[in-house]
Amino acid sequence: MTKDWVQHIGDDQLVYGMPKRMVGVSTQESLARFKKAEAAHEKSRQSKRFDPKGDYYWTVHPKPKACDTCKAMEGKEFMEEPERPHPNCKCEIKKHPLRRPKRYINGSLTGHSREVFVGGRQVDIFFEGISGGITSGVHLYSSQGHSEQIACMPFSSNSTTLIAAGDPPVSWSIQLVAAGSDNVMINYTIEYEEWNE
Numbered sequence: 001m002t003k004d005w006v007q008h009i010g011d012d013q014l015v016y017g018m019p020k021r022m023v024g025v026s027t028q029e030s031l032a033r034f035k036k037a038e039a040a041h042e043k044s045r046q047s048k049r050f051d052p053k054g055d056y057y058w059t060v061h062p063k064p065k066a067c068d069t070c071k072a073m074e075g076k077e078f079m080e081e082p083e084r085p086h087p088n089c090k091c092e093i094k095k096h097p098l099r100r101p102k103r104y105i106n107g108s109l110t111g112h113s114r115e116v117f118v119g120g121r122q123v124d125i126f127f128e129g130i131s132g133g134i135t136s137g138v139h140l141y142s143s144q145g146h147s148e149q150i151a152c153m154p155f156s157s158n159s160t161t162l163i164a165a166g167d168p169p170v171s172w173s174i175q176l177v178a179a180g181s182d183n184v185m186i187n188y189t190i191e192y193e194e195w196n197e
Contacts, residue, residue, distance in 0.1 A: 058082060061092040100193040109138065109186045112177045118169050119192030123162045125174070127152045128187045136180035138188075143173035152186050169195035 058081050060073040069085040082093065105115050108130075129136055129152040137151040144164045152158045164170040172192070178184040 056095050056097055059094050059096065061094060063090050063092075066091055100195065103192055103194045105190040105192075107176075107188050109176050109178050109188055110184065112175065113188075114173065114175045115190055116171075116173045117190075117192065118195050119172055120168045120195055121164045121166075121170060122193070123172060123174070124159065124191040125162070126157065126159045126189045126191070128157045129154045130185040130187060132178075132184035132186070133181040136178075136184045136186065138186060139177040139179050141175040141177075143171065149179070168193070 058078045060070065060076070060078075060082060062070040062074050067086065070089065070091045073082065073085075073091075081095070084091070084093075100120060103117070103119070105117065107113055107115070123142075125140070127138060127150060131154050134153050136153050137149060140146065140148045140150060140160065142162055144162065146162050148160060150158050150160055162172075162174075164172075174190065176188060178186060
């Protein structure tokens with residue numbers, strides 16, 4: 001047992017200040033495996049980079065006298081730009097962003113307010129209580145069938161999300177009515193996706 005102990009602590013057993021059993025010995029084979037693993041890692045890292053092409057979709061808009069193949073492509077969404085089905089195709093191919101820009105409507109509510117806009121299926125509304133009593137809040141009504149009462153006391157905030165049943169673009173009309181004491185003041189921000197096509 002003493003011989004084994006002496007063998008493992010000798011100077012010839014240390015490589016770069018560590019015991020030899022803890023240090024990998026570089027050979028041509030291990031170097032090749034390392035290079036291969038490094039290349040695979042770099043390839044996977046490159047594939048995760050942002051691809052701007054993935055932020056768009058395309059639609060086909062056939063002319064009135066278009067062929068049946070072009071008419072069959074109408075109303076469909078393509079994740080890559082579709083190829084024209086035949087030479088001299090005159091149909092229009094439009095590129096659309098997947099993520100539409102956000103728009104905001106800011107206001108201050110002391111009585112009632114009505115906001116009308118065209119947006120996506122989802123609308124987020126944020127409220128911040130400025131003045132009023134402990135019963136202060138907002139009665140909310142929308143053209144999409146939403147009716148809700150939201151509590152919003154002074155120095156507090158609240159929010160709600162409205163979702164329409166139909167596909168975008170959605171015509172929104174949102175009515176906000178202040179509730180509570182006479183001196184109610186509530187700031188609001190409506191956030192929605194822009195759909196003006």
